[in-house]
Amino acid sequence: MSVDTAMIEPAQKELAALCGQTATLAGDAARWIADEANADAVGREKDAIVREMKLAALRARRIEKAAVRPMCVGVFGPSQAGKSYLVEVLARPETGPLRAAFDGSEPLDFISQINPIGDKESTGLVTRFSALPVGPSPAGFPVRLRWLTELDVIKVLGNTFFLDGDQSKETVPSPEFIAQTIANLSTRAGQAGGGLTDEDVLDLQDYFQRQFGSSRYVDALGRYWEQARALAPNLDLQGKSELFALLWGGHAQFTRLYLDLATAIDQLGRPDEVFCPLGALVPREGSILDVATLAGLGGQGKDDLEVRSPSGSRVLPRALVAALTAELRISLVDEPRSFFATTDLLDFPGARSRQKVHLAHFLSERPDALKETFLRGKVAYLFDRYVAEQELTSMLLCVRPSIQEVATLPDMIDAWISSTHGATPEARAAQANLLFLVLTWFDSHFIDKAGDVGQEGGLRFRNRLEASLLGYFGKAHTWPRQWTPGKAFQNCYWFRNPNFPAETIIRYDGRVEIETIAEKRGRIAELRSGFMELPEAATHFRDPGRAFDEALKLNDGGISYIIENLAKVCRLDMKLDQLRLRLGDLRREMAAKLDRYYVSLDVEQRLVERRAAAGKAFDDLEPVIQAGGFGALLRALAIDPGQLNDIIYGVLRGVGGDKPRAAASMSFRISRPDQVGAGARTGPVSGADREQLYARAAVEAWIGHLRDLASNDTAPRRLGITREALKTLSDEILTLLRRSDLEAALAEDLKALTTVELAEQSSAKIALVAALRLNRLIGDLGFGQLPPPKRPKAPAEGGEHPIFDERPITYDASAIGTPPKPFAQMYISDWFHGFYQVVEDNAVSTSGLRVDLKQNERLGAILNTLRAA
Incomplete structure (x- = not known):
């Protein structure tokens, strides 16, 4: 994503410089570890520590890029959780429709002209709503897209293989097969390769081992990673497709899709950002925003689209463009809410349950199999990518009142919390809580069923908190009950969509909410009292009474209350504080790993x-x-x-x-x-x-x-x-x-x-x-x-x-x-x-070693610099 350098604040530049210094120190440390003069001191840990220092440099560079980008609030949750209205009302001006600006064209109504039709989960990319200035687009190509990289494509296919495939039906590669694959590819390595670096493959290894580390399949890859780091930069696309096919089980359909996507990326000069004509979005039927467009993957689609990058332009299948699009930028025409002066709003596609199918059969028997598997992997990976890039500062997490089917979502949210707020209650105590848990479909709790007669008024709300928070996110993770030391997570909000009539409790004039039904006010008061008496209400809501009342507010549904509290944290300093803490953690981790090789003269200390x-x-x-x-x-x-x-x-x-x-x-x-x-x-x-x-x-x-x-x-x-x-x-x-x-x-x-x-x-x-x-x-x-x-x-x-x-x-x-x-x-x-x-x-x-004072001093300088900031 391009950044207007004129908009970068001095505090951002200062933090970015510190990140750059950290990456440089990581490189210095890797060279110190690899220096033969330190071989005795480092021993057999050399390769592992060099790898960790290179990964530290990658993390520092990611934080550096994040430091100069605007703060972002993301709206996320399971598919069909009721977040669409929340996004719309957050992005539109307080009066009037949500209109999108495109260079050289009249503004378009996003809801009626761009957003895909229907109530189903309809997008497979992130939509960025922004009021911040951005550079001009090429004439005739006003649609600005952020694309997946070749590395992203590999991760998406791997994510699909491990999380949508039934691993019990997959064959774990044998050492002989891996060795033969590497040997065959080694004979074809040459100067015709390019595109991926040693660090890219190291990043790939880190992703697979972090995400799927408990898999026997990943364990079996062994020294494949070391060989891949050496081979990948010198292989052409066909060679890389054979090398990385091991990461998606060798399924031929995935390998062909990788070749199609990677070829398109290469043809356009491996861009981060591309531009398309308005026909990419309108008419809505066939829009790249609509997941149905992905049905053309694998060669069935006939519709083409011209795409332009700084390296030139290409005509590509529309399905391929949709598959490669990570983010669509929507520039807002009308002056939105005040927090958009510093903050972008990211609308994530809804998290989907994973299928666990026999991939070989599924891919051969289902006409839409490639679309479905790629989509699920892409949606999950996009969230992983934005978390890794520290792009998502604050989150509105929408959860509906039902049995939660997306089993992977709690781990995804926990990973984001660890990345942004800290992995422990003690770490989270150092900064503001930027996670908003939005409990949608609030009006459904006012429908009395036959079995509700005689029940306590608060029971349904206790059950909701158990289903949407404590039993779902709190089953495997501690943050709902222990956000900071001795204090539970306390940032919950009730929310309902006024566009969906709540006719059991509200009277309407057309589509306008007029008043609560007089006969229902006593029951509403009874339910409110039951909610207020729950210990969980005071534990997880900062102001339980107001949260309840705001969600019943006519023609509002609680959105004003959410915006009021969101505006308090949509500040650049919040984002920078978050990044400083993560950078501090990284520098401490680096120092701790290196300190074991430094011989301190102060043994007592x-x-x-x-x-x-x-x-x-x-x-x-x-x-x-x-x-x-x-x-x-x-x-x-x-x-x-x-x-x-x-x-x-x-x-x-x-x-x-x-x-x-x-x-x-x-x-x-x-x-x-x-x-x-x-x-x-x-x-x-x-x-x-x-x-x-x-x-x-x-x-x-x-x-x-x-x-x-x-x-x-x-x-x-x-x-x-x-x-x-x-x-x-x-x-x-x-x-x-x-x-x-x-x-x-x-x-x-x-x-x-x-x-x-x-x-x-x-x-x-x-x-x-x-x-x-x-x-x-x-x-x-x-x-x-x-x-x-x-x-x-x-x-x-x-x-x-x-x-x-x-x-x-x-x-x-x-x-x-x-x-x-x-x-x-x-x-x-x-x-x-x-x-x-x-x-x-x-x-x-000192392990019986003679201390090389010059080398020890060199390492000490690295450690002192790491600890100085």
């Missing part, structure tokens, strides 16, 4: 900081333990032998592997350490080159697994732990891994398996041995290899005992007491004390 981090992690682990989830957490930290087998097999075949992942009530008090003695670690063991290669692959895979686990949004949610605590655990375990030189010990273990066997046989054995050695480090933190006197002590009955002490062997019932021994409690206490010792050892250790 380092100890204080790491002990504090460990204590915070223990606090966050307490509810996990009480819920019986500690075992699941350890399992998630461990690496699965089956996944490791794919990596080792690739090494045996000479193609490499990558970073697999793990899959996803007791009540007692766990002893937590304060001061514990130090313990030694296993020394280095040399191994032959072949065993060293296998050991290195296994260690790198585990490092990647832990790194991905700590950065994956789904893992903390699944395990019930904060992302910060998971990161602390991963960081300390990785430092322990580096100090203990586990790779050499593993190579020594593998010597026993270096017999001449088939790769399939050897890989399974090597993977099992490697997983056993690596996962043992999770289980006993390396202390199981030490004699008991050298281990830290933990409280026990009658005193202390060495952690992870073996249970005594008895041959009769004499050791069995009346109460069972709390073995789980004892193990977790031992693990806590062991982890605390690991934290202290990590803090004071």
Whole structure:
């Protein structure tokens, strides 16, 4: 989207400059990590950390772009939630119709001339309503569109494959198939490629692992990503279609669609913005705004449309233009409401339920299958894209009164909240609440059914809040009940559409609401009283009485009350505050990742900081333990032998592997350490080159697994732990891994398996041995290899005992007491004390390395700059 630089405020420029500095620092950090002079200090974590720094640079650049764009309020919700009227009344002037301006043409009435006909969910793109100035469009091409990129197309098709396809019916690609695909494409790589960069594929990997990280299919891709980063920039479109077909299950219809869309993008010079004649929108039948136009995908459509970009123009199938359009800009003719002076309104297509179909059958048997699958994936991805780009500052979330069918919506909203307000109540406390929950169809609660006789007046409203908020969004996420520490989400609004007659309670003169029906006023008062008596009313509405009354306001339905409160937050400083907090989070995350390689001269200060981090992690682990989830957490930290087998097999075949992942009530008090003695670690063991290669692959895979686990949004949610605590655990375990030189010990273990066997046989054995050695480090933190006197002590009955002490062997019932021994409690206490010792050892250790003062100073300068802002 083009930005008028004259409209950029000094505060925006200042923040954008800080973002640019952050991206530069991320690049400097990546180069420091990759520098051979720091190889000993960084160890096998090099590739994982370089990748994280490159992703940090991408995030900083996104925030930089967001900083100079206007604030946006988005209207979103499930399909058919009643948001269309809300959008219309927000975008139109207080009197008169909503009119759209197009260069060289008379204004058009958006509702009667542009908006698709019908009550169904009719659009598959975002509509931006803006009163802000924008540059002129080319003569004869007044319709301004923001397009999908080639990277977006790949993500849309992947989103469709994973969320609309039944994964149990899909074949997970084997290591042999992936290796053969990469080998074939490597012979065709050359200078004819272009369009995608190494960073683009890194962004693609991050999207797939964040969104579909629990999928066995994504795990199986292994080192495909590393190979794809090297290949993609040097492949033509046909080569890229074969390379990325792995991301949508190899379905031929999706591959052909990718080729059609990517070819059109290439032909127009890979533009961000394109222009079309007015015929793209009018007449409404066949408009690119109408999802029915997508029926022409795959070659059935005959209608063409000329499209112009800065690189020239092309005549393309209308269905292709509709598919590639991410956003339509509507410039408002008449002076709208005051908040449009700084804010754009984004109308998102309604979220749709995902189908979970057998894609191969569905695509071959249904004539409209390509349209339906692409549309669902595109609608879901557009929301993901605007969230990732920090484009959506505030949201009006519309929810209707019924069973909620869009199972993916709660996760989508939680992702937006985490991205804009913060992932925890503490983080959200730092800024204003910009999420408005609009409970639509308010008038439906005044229809009394036969079963309502004798019920409490507030019961229907309690049921509504349960269905639309607490039971829907609050089932898997905490924000409805814990928006900030000790305070629930409190920004709910009732809303009804006056265009739909509420004849049970309101009298009309034509379409104009005259008064509430006299005979119904007593019942309305009764229901209002019942609502006011609900504890949930005061908990989730700032002013419950006014919210109720405003929704019954004649010819209004509550919109004035919503606008009144929305106008208070439609300020540029709100957007900039939001972005500053996210940039601050990013800089702190970068510093935390790099700090482990900086050798501080102040060891005591380092100890204080790491002990504090460990204590915070223990606090966050307490509810996990009480819920019986500690075992699941350890399992998630461990690496699965089956996944490791794919990596080792690739090494045996000479193609490499990558970073697999793990899959996803007791009540007692766990002893937590304060001061514990130090313990030694296993020394280095040399191994032959072949065993060293296998050991290195296994260690790198585990490092990647832990790194991905700590950065994956789904893992903390699944395990019930904060992302910060998971990161602390991963960081300390990785430092322990580096100090203990586990790779050499593993190579020594593998010597026993270096017999001449088939790769399939050897890989399974090597993977099992490697997983056993690596996962043992999770289980006993390396202390199981030490004699008991050298281990830290933990409280026990009658005193202390060495952690992870073996249970005594008895041959009769004499050791069995009346109460069972709390073995789980004892193990977790031992693990806590062991982890605390690991934290202290990590803090004071330099891994036996000679510190390169020049390189250490170079890293220190990066860290100091990151922490300065």
